[in-house]
Amino acid sequence: MAVLATNSNTQAAARRVNIWDTPWLNAKFVTGSSIIVLVLLFGLLGPLFWNTDLAFTASSPVNLPPMWDKGGSPEHPLGTESNGRDMLAQLVVGIPASLKVGLLAASIGMGIGILLGSLAGYLGGWTDHIIRTITDSVITIPSLMVLISIAAYVRMPDTTAMALILALFAWPGPTRLIRSQVLTLRERGFVRMALLSNVPALEIMLFEMVPNMLPWLAASLTGGISGAILGATGLEALGLGPTRVPSLGTIINYALNSSALVRGMVWWWLPPIITLVIIFTAFFLMTVGLDEIANPRLRGYGNGK
Amino acid sequence: MASDQKVLEVNDLNVHYFTPRGAVIAANAVNLYVKEGEIVGLVGESGCGKTTVAMSILQMVSAPGRIVGGEIKIEGQNIVNLPEKELRKIRWRKLALIPQGAMNSLNPVIKIREQMEDGITAHEKVRGVALRDKVFKLLNDVGLPERVYNMFPHELSGGMKQRVCIAMAVALNPVIIIADEPTSALDVVVQRVVAQTLLDVKTRLGVSMIMIGHDMGLQAQMVDRVAVMYAGNLVEVGPVGSIFEHPYHPYTRLLIDAIPSTKQKKSLKVTEGLTHDLRNPPRGCCFQFRCPFVRDACREKPPAFKQMAPDHFVACVQY
Amino acid sequence: MGGLTRSYFIQRVLMFFLTIWIGVTLTFVIPRLSGSDPTTAMLLTMMNQRGYVENADKIIESYKTSFGLNDPLPIQYIRYLGHVVRFDYGFSFARFPTAAWDMVTPALPWTLILLSVAAVLSFLIGVTVGSLMGWRKTPRWLQSILPISLTFTSIPYFMFGILLISIIAFKLHWLPATGGYSRSVDPGWNLPFIKDVLLHAVLPLISIVLTSMGGWALGMRGLMIGVNNEDYFLLAQAKGLSPARVFFRYGIRNAILPALTAFALGIGSLIGGSILVEFIFAYPGTGYTLYRAIQEQDYTVIQTITNLIIIITAAGVLILDLLYPLIDPRITYKRNVAS
Amino acid sequence: APQPAAPPAATQPTEAPKAAEATQPAEATAEPAAANPMDYLNAPREDTLIIDQPYKLETFDNWNPYTPGNAFGWGMSEIGMDDLMYLNYGDGKYIMWMAEAVESNDDATVWTLHLRKGITWNDGVPFTADDIVFTINMQIKNDKLSNHFYWAEWLDKVEKVDDYTVKYTLKKPNVRFSAERISGGVGVFPDIFVPKHIWETVEDPTTFKNYDPAKGLPLGTGAYILAKVTTNETILVRNDNWWGAKTGFAKLPEPKKVVFSYVGTEEVRTQTAIDNGFDSMQDITVGALQAILTQNPKWEAWFKDKPYAVPDPCARIISFNSLKQPWDDKDMRKMMSLVMDRQQIVDIAYEGSTTLAAYFWPAYSSMKPYSDLVDKETYESFLQPNLAAAEEILKAKGYVKGAKYWAKDGKDLAIEIQVPEDFIELIRVGDVYVEQLQKFGINASESKLGSVFYDNSANGNYEAQSNWFACGSVNEPWTTLNTFAGEAAPIGQRPKGPPIDNAFRWSNKQYTDLVAQIGVTKLDDPKLMELTKQALAILYDELPAIPSAQSRKIVPFNYTYWTGWPTSENYYIFPCNWCHLFTVAMTKITKAQK
Amino acid sequence: MEQPIISVQDATKIYGGGFLSTSKPFVALDRFSLDIYESQAKIVTIAGESGSGKTTLANLVLGFILPSSGKIMYKGQDVSTMTREQRRIYRKEVQAIFQDPYEVYNPFYRVSHIFNMVVRHFNLAQNKNEAQQLIEDALNVVGLRGSEILEKYPHQLSGGQRQRIMVARAYMLRPRLIVADEPVSAVDASLRAMILDIMLKLRDRHHISFLYITHDLSTAYQISDKMYVLFQGTTVERGNAGKIIENPRHPYVQELIDSIPVPDPKMKWNTNITLPPEEVMRMKSSVGCRFYPRCAKHMDICTRAFPEYTQVEEDHEVACYLYQ
Numbered sequence A: 001m002a003v004l005a006t007n008s009n010t011q012a013a014a015r016r017v018n019i020w021d022t023p024w025l026n027a028k029f030v031t032g033s034s035i036i037v038l039v040l041l042f043g044l045l046g047p048l049f050w051n052t053d054l055a056f057t058a059s060s061p062v063n064l065p066p067m068w069d070k071g072g073s074p075e076h077p078l079g080t081e082s083n084g085r086d087m088l089a090q091l092v093v094g095i096p097a098s099l100k101v102g103l104l105a106a107s108i109g110m111g112i113g114i115l116l117g118s119l120a121g122y123l124g125g126w127t128d129h130i131i132r133t134i135t136d137s138v139i140t141i142p143s144l145m146v147l148i149s150i151a152a153y154v155r156m157p158d159t160t161a162m163a164l165i166l167a168l169f170a171w172p173g174p175t176r177l178i179r180s181q182v183l184t185l186r187e188r189g190f191v192r193m194a195l196l197s198n199v200p201a202l203e204i205m206l207f208e209m210v211p212n213m214l215p216w217l218a219a220s221l222t223g224g225i226s227g228a229i230l231g232a233t234g235l236e237a238l239g240l241g242p243t244r245v246p247s248l249g250t251i252i253n254y255a256l257n258s259s260a261l262v263r264g265m266v267w268w269w270l271p272p273i274i275t276l277v278i279i280f281t282a283f284f285l286m287t288v289g290l291d292e293i294a295n296p297r298l299r300g301y302g303n304g305k
Numbered sequence B: 001m002a003s004d005q006k007v008l009e010v011n012d013l014n015v016h017y018f019t020p021r022g023a024v025i026a027a028n029a030v031n032l033y034v035k036e037g038e039i040v041g042l043v044g045e046s047g048c049g050k051t052t053v054a055m056s057i058l059q060m061v062s063a064p065g066r067i068v069g070g071e072i073k074i075e076g077q078n079i080v081n082l083p084e085k086e087l088r089k090i091r092w093r094k095l096a097l098i099p100q101g102a103m104n105s106l107n108p109v110i111k112i113r114e115q116m117e118d119g120i121t122a123h124e125k126v127r128g129v130a131l132r133d134k135v136f137k138l139l140n141d142v143g144l145p146e147r148v149y150n151m152f153p154h155e156l157s158g159g160m161k162q163r164v165c166i167a168m169a170v171a172l173n174p175v176i177i178i179a180d181e182p183t184s185a186l187d188v189v190v191q192r193v194v195a196q197t198l199l200d201v202k203t204r205l206g207v208s209m210i211m212i213g214h215d216m217g218l219q220a221q222m223v224d225r226v227a228v229m230y231a232g233n234l235v236e237v238g239p240v241g242s243i244f245e246h247p248y249h250p251y252t253r254l255l256i257d258a259i260p261s262t263k264q265k266k267s268l269k270v271t272e273g274l275t276h277d278l279r280n281p282p283r284g285c286c287f288q289f290r291c292p293f294v295r296d297a298c299r300e301k302p303p304a305f306k307q308m309a310p311d312h313f314v315a316c317v318q319y
Numbered sequence C: 001m002g003g004l005t006r007s008y009f010i011q012r013v014l015m016f017f018l019t020i021w022i023g024v025t026l027t028f029v030i031p032r033l034s035g036s037d038p039t040t041a042m043l044l045t046m047m048n049q050r051g052y053v054e055n056a057d058k059i060i061e062s063y064k065t066s067f068g069l070n071d072p073l074p075i076q077y078i079r080y081l082g083h084v085v086r087f088d089y090g091f092s093f094a095r096f097p098t099a100a101w102d103m104v105t106p107a108l109p110w111t112l113i114l115l116s117v118a119a120v121l122s123f124l125i126g127v128t129v130g131s132l133m134g135w136r137k138t139p140r141w142l143q144s145i146l147p148i149s150l151t152f153t154s155i156p157y158f159m160f161g162i163l164l165i166s167i168i169a170f171k172l173h174w175l176p177a178t179g180g181y182s183r184s185v186d187p188g189w190n191l192p193f194i195k196d197v198l199l200h201a202v203l204p205l206i207s208i209v210l211t212s213m214g215g216w217a218l219g220m221r222g223l224m225i226g227v228n229n230e231d232y233f234l235l236a237q238a239k240g241l242s243p244a245r246v247f248f249r250y251g252i253r254n255a256i257l258p259a260l261t262a263f264a265l266g267i268g269s270l271i272g273g274s275i276l277v278e279f280i281f282a283y284p285g286t287g288y289t290l291y292r293a294i295q296e297q298d299y300t301v302i303q304t305i306t307n308l309i310i311i312i313t314a315a316g317v318l319i320l321d322l323l324y325p326l327i328d329p330r331i332t333y334k335r336n337v338a339s
Numbered sequence D: 001a002p003q004p005a006a007p008p009a010a011t012q013p014t015e016a017p018k019a020a021e022a023t024q025p026a027e028a029t030a031e032p033a034a035a036n037p038m039d040y041l042n043a044p045r046e047d048t049l050i051i052d053q054p055y056k057l058e059t060f061d062n063w064n065p066y067t068p069g070n071a072f073g074w075g076m077s078e079i080g081m082d083d084l085m086y087l088n089y090g091d092g093k094y095i096m097w098m099a100e101a102v103e104s105n106d107d108a109t110v111w112t113l114h115l116r117k118g119i120t121w122n123d124g125v126p127f128t129a130d131d132i133v134f135t136i137n138m139q140i141k142n143d144k145l146s147n148h149f150y151w152a153e154w155l156d157k158v159e160k161v162d163d164y165t166v167k168y169t170l171k172k173p174n175v176r177f178s179a180e181r182i183s184g185g186v187g188v189f190p191d192i193f194v195p196k197h198i199w200e201t202v203e204d205p206t207t208f209k210n211y212d213p214a215k216g217l218p219l220g221t222g223a224y225i226l227a228k229v230t231t232n233e234t235i236l237v238r239n240d241n242w243w244g245a246k247t248g249f250a251k252l253p254e255p256k257k258v259v260f261s262y263v264g265t266e267e268v269r270t271q272t273a274i275d276n277g278f279d280s281m282q283d284i285t286v287g288a289l290q291a292i293l294t295q296n297p298k299w300e301a302w303f304k305d306k307p308y309a310v311p312d313p314c315a316r317i318i319s320f321n322s323l324k325q326p327w328d329d330k331d332m333r334k335m336m337s338l339v340m341d342r343q344q345i346v347d348i349a350y351e352g353s354t355t356l357a358a359y360f361w362p363a364y365s366s367m368k369p370y371s372d373l374v375d376k377e378t379y380e381s382f383l384q385p386n387l388a389a390a391e392e393i394l395k396a397k398g399y400v401k402g403a404k405y406w407a408k409d410g411k412d413l414a415i416e417i418q419v420p421e422d423f424i425e426l427i428r429v430g431d432v433y434v435e436q437l438q439k440f441g442i443n444a445s446e447s448k449l450g451s452v453f454y455d456n457s458a459n460g461n462y463e464a465q466s467n468w469f470a471c472g473s474v475n476e477p478w479t480t481l482n483t484f485a486g487e488a489a490p491i492g493q494r495p496k497g498p499p500i501d502n503a504f505r506w507s508n509k510q511y512t513d514l515v516a517q518i519g520v521t522k523l524d525d526p527k528l529m530e531l532t533k534q535a536l537a538i539l540y541d542e543l544p545a546i547p548s549a550q551s552r553k554i555v556p557f558n559y560t561y562w563t564g565w566p567t568s569e570n571y572y573i574f575p576c577n578w579c580h581l582f583t584v585a586m587t588k589i590t591k592a593q594k
Numbered sequence E: 001m002e003q004p005i006i007s008v009q010d011a012t013k014i015y016g017g018g019f020l021s022t023s024k025p026f027v028a029l030d031r032f033s034l035d036i037y038e039s040q041a042k043i044v045t046i047a048g049e050s051g052s053g054k055t056t057l058a059n060l061v062l063g064f065i066l067p068s069s070g071k072i073m074y075k076g077q078d079v080s081t082m083t084r085e086q087r088r089i090y091r092k093e094v095q096a097i098f099q100d101p102y103e104v105y106n107p108f109y110r111v112s113h114i115f116n117m118v119v120r121h122f123n124l125a126q127n128k129n130e131a132q133q134l135i136e137d138a139l140n141v142v143g144l145r146g147s148e149i150l151e152k153y154p155h156q157l158s159g160g161q162r163q164r165i166m167v168a169r170a171y172m173l174r175p176r177l178i179v180a181d182e183p184v185s186a187v188d189a190s191l192r193a194m195i196l197d198i199m200l201k202l203r204d205r206h207h208i209s210f211l212y213i214t215h216d217l218s219t220a221y222q223i224s225d226k227m228y229v230l231f232q233g234t235t236v237e238r239g240n241a242g243k244i245i246e247n248p249r250h251p252y253v254q255e256l257i258d259s260i261p262v263p264d265p266k267m268k269w270n271t272n273i274t275l276p277p278e279e280v281m282r283m284k285s286s287v288g289c290r291f292y293p294r295c296a297k298h299m300d301i302c303t304r305a306f307p308e309y310t311q312v313e314e315d316h317e318v319a320c321y322l323y324q
Ligand SMILES: Nc1ncnc2c1ncn2[C@@H]1O[C@H](COP(=O)(O)OP(=O)(O)OP(=O)(O)O)[C@@H](O)[C@H]1O
Pocket: A297, B017, B018, B019, B024, B026, B044, B045, B046, B047, B048, B049, B050, B051, B052, B053, B062, B063, B064, B065, B100, B278
């Protein structure tokens, strides 16, 4: 009986095979990326529905609770904080700002990592030794020292500059990781095939090796992104952040600086944290999905016993 | 040599791999038995489900695979759907495995002794000197020096690793050993040494074996009975002599004809056609797309097994 | 057996010194890049204590000359290398006349003990969680719960720490909130003190471990997935070994190797302490000292701590590299070590 | 004409609280003196006073008061030492303590200090003029000790007349010598003396750490002795043999043990306070204060209600760099002031915990006569923004309002305001002001900086800063006025010579001359008011800086264990638990009745 | 004289060793020489046990690794010092197919990817249609149709298909030489014949030479013209494939041929072979014959120097002292 049932399922699946038969349609990957898209949409479309000027200091009454609480007002549905900023507006502005910093910093770090890691892994020999030594040395230098030194120089960075600064510390990890991956991928058949097809090194790297490193890259990107978002929060605390434009980090910083916790202003500190957790979870889901995509043996993993 | 006691029976085994895009039918109504002291060869092209059958017997089909039907009896006991704990007791004690890739089947970072010992101690209360002596004896049985005991896998050659695997498999005197292409990664000289070891162990201990492989030459040398698989289906089973003399199924014939010889040059026998997608098997005979003798009847319903000679069965509409 | 070959040893030791030299030089260069003046902080503290500081420029010149800050950079660099070799960097610039070392030593044991325990715990737990997530045989309920523990990684540490304090220390009164020990106990090798220190360490420990294990877990998960597909892993299962043995001896034992390198690289940062931990839990430690020193451009203190970090990291990596042939017997046969 | 505030020598000093007058529970005096003060280390909570410290003590083993990295401010200067006299901001009067009187000759070049009799160091050795002379000469001899250059500039010689009389001979007249040095500027940083009998054996006073609790170091004259130090707290125990109580000059303070304690972030401090872990706090945010007040009714702030806070001496300002275009133009600076909505700053940045600012000094009653010198119209122009007037100025300067910003020659008008990153109050002022400017059409931005902030200030690397650098006056305006006087050092160089605080890069010869004149005019000279008025007219016309808010400190007290705290209603001393004025409060507080 | 398309001259490959290396030097290929001429397409077999240096040789010929000493010449040009353009031509003319037909596909791309790569980087076609035509033609040679497979992912193909596609890919470039590293050892018997058949066709119809690397002497016997038998990096016997297999001279080659299982259940193995203990086999003398420890007929002289090649018959040389 059971056999028959599965057979008919199979037949059904077979009919629509071609369009859908791409590894990218992985449930986890799709869920994760949809969440990210939703979060981005919230930031992108938010300004159409909500006045983002309310995200600036002194634009609203102070310390209003969210509208469902006593004393809240529908004009500020998520409440306001002590500097007279509307929470909803801050989230609308802050979420994309943080995501941008996180993504940018992590991808720049990853980019440098890919470049150096592949150079080291690909060329080997002295290049490898030099890159490896430098990477290991840089890992040992406390990032704080560099950050504060930069803080003295770079004034008022916008989110891009901030991402660049964070990227300074985001590359050694990926470099090591990618180096070791390249070392193994270098011997793989499809890389050899690309070599035989006269494909230039850069293209081999980007189009042959990188996709196969995706699970590792994704895991390290996920770590990198949440690391960068948190790092940005720290930088903002150091005074390196763009001060006017709120990000999740600045919201949290201000909340702490104003004792939001002891004042019981949950509507102030909790939303940015929930957002961070959602973003992280989404990227984590994408990582898991990518694992399954790149590793056919994992696909559909969980259905079995 | 072989008694008539069936130590292993596989009845109507169906194994599917549930991929997101349809179930791969990797074993379809497979019926097989192994008698005491017998070596059954399981041959077939790559991807036809040999390993799947082997793993099903061990109840270790890897996810997303699942046994969806049938039973597997070891000494009369059905082990399908036995709880994990019970299975652990049966594994290795009754059912041992010589895995497909001996090269990678030993944990590279722990010593041979530990890998051999843990299989034993997981099932038997042997400790200390007795345990060590037992391991020494096993190594000795497969012709390995005692010093292997303290070595790491990377210090051994491929043939030695394979022999370590054999030694591990026979450690508990199992009822049946499943050897999944035990020599396919080895070159001929070493392959022969390993094959000899296997045969030697088998005659001494009288264990039964399933020998998976696709080298018909090696099968001819080693097994008592051959089972031919194609795309998840068993197509022919019979005593080795009978099969080599009289391959009934066109696929079996193809396999035997394709064996290259070093004695005379002959033109290569090339067949056309492709194996179907295992997710989407055709109605009727599984071999219909590649069979030179295909006729309408083949496309209607799967052929039933017919006995052609003593113990020699074939599933083909021709007969 | 693999073991240590001479060339392997020499190479590692060379690497050790090279890494140190690069790091030490960066430590010299980076603080000087910021262009701000190490004596500013000195003036500031004086201002805080004395209000008005008359003739600040004269005081600054007087200190600068005695610290040698007016010398050309190459000379300062050479003098600095001398400091590095002697392991003594002189007075703290901002806290004259305290020696740079004296700024560091009282805090060091606190930082080291708390952070090394935390680092080891977070590594162990992270590795276990990650491995469980990557292991096929993990019970499904665990599979679905474990990822939740990763989300701690995404919560800013200070927020998390403060939440923990408010709930566990202030609401529930289970544990002391902050500090290294209570004022009622006498530091020393006596039982009440040790007990008190341990109690004070619990909250910081929990918060570090929870927020940092996710990183290990994430990486370990990937490694474990790889091991899952290895033939030896399957064979171990076929042998009927207990799941625990398969998991630890055949799973983690193999998957952990790359993670160990990362761990060794992180050893040095223990000295750097965790500013946030020390800030939030008012825990005595070098992280805050380093932070303050950087803020105040206190070159000698920066150098003392940073170079300690560099040397210990390099030593950690060296030791790991030398031990690696024992952990991974294949190593001297493989072309690329510990990556 | 308004009366000038009392100079210390010229007015009747308020009497120090007499032990006899002090109302105190009988059992407190009946208590026998402790054999060893260290026994008080185990004093129970109700005998202990715990003061919140917002930062960590890093160099806890350096108690040399003259080196930059010392641990003073962690109990020692507050209650471990006595000062010559204390200034009560409440009435602008001095409370004489170790000094009985200070007087000067007519041209203010010779000053004489009279010490009280019976003062002893905590080891029993008498405190005499020798100690003072020794301390000052030691500083003159060592250019690394913090007051060296002050003494070098002003002091010709210091002599002992007798054990209780010290004579200072100055190189040039200084009418404020007593205020500046003897009681110390705003009254927070007085001269500290060291025991000659210990320090004369010290080889190098610049590297001597003065720390060895076992040997009684640091040695002071105060009612408390340093007992135990860690990075997170210092503990002082009462010296029952304190000279003040023995001579009957003052009441022996009741707390047997005083702890200065650092517990971490504000959240933790607040929660500790709610749990009665502190008796007094300093510098917390309004939010935290409100949380404390609602959750523990035993806490009270200076004012029971808003603004809660006690006005602090250092008024908050936005200072402009008068060497940088376009802020070298006084009209532009004025425009910046017109745009500023000070009420909003009070409401948002301070959450109502301070008052409007029109002055560069605190609105203390003793300052009122001087504040009144600023004409009413000018004063009122600071109370409300006047955007129309600001626009007029910009138009007159050739600026045109674009889509977003005012612009000239195609360049948007922009300004970067620097704020110190560890000073949340100033950051929040900056935040609000930046928004006001943005709304008005000036592309303002804010940079939070670490210690570079101060470098920049000294070297002129800024356009505008949110700071407090006009600080100094509490009972008469000269100190603050002096911060604007002098030459403007070129950008990139530190200002040389006094006054060092002219970080404004603003220079006005006429003003500088006026301030110099005020500096040598005796405080009871009627000329003083006129000169001050002239100087203020220039200052308010040029506005090298603009006041942003009155400063405030939130200093709540806990009445669970102790009462008698200074409050707005009982202003016997500024409630400063982080400075030496606390010594006075210590003699006033009493155990709470259970 | 005609210039060989590929000439391997005394190529030695040593792995490891060196200042910053962590492993002991290991001679994977020892003074190997070989010439392949264009005029007469041949299938040259390199046979030998696992680890004997076969893949090393393939990698050398393909320029993936450089020899430690000796030279690899492509039409008289040293492979290691080629210009970009020279390399392009060399790549076009010397192609390869590998053992594992799964590994060579990037799992992320459809099958068409590997064809597009070739078309693009060798400028084989002016436009899409032309490219399509080329690909289709190449697939037809190996008996496949583009419409069936190009849009599939590699994991959707059978092993035989995958391997044939690789052959088609190589063929598309019309190379002069295809290095085939164990092209059939991972496919089963029925598919093996098909691939070997295609190789023969390419040799005969399209004059493509093959460097056929295998450990399976029986297939070598069936299709190859020339053969080199390697043992631990050294060539022990070389010459006409048929002659070597029918009449092996070197004790090692004899042992190899003896060990091929006979596909006849009636003729079971009756002799036992044993190998000497592993440590003896590992003691490789750097001079002398490497087979010495395993050799039943070893003599003292064998350890002294590597034996010269002796011609035992026409087109059949052996490196063994037995024949000197
Ligand atoms: N985890 C899996 N997920 C999906 N399909 C699988 C999985 N494992 C095996 N299969 C499919 O099941 C079929 C049978 O595979 P199996 O490994 O049993 O073949 P085999 O006969 O052992 O092949 P080989 O000779 O290559 O070892 C194949 O078509 C394979 O693609």
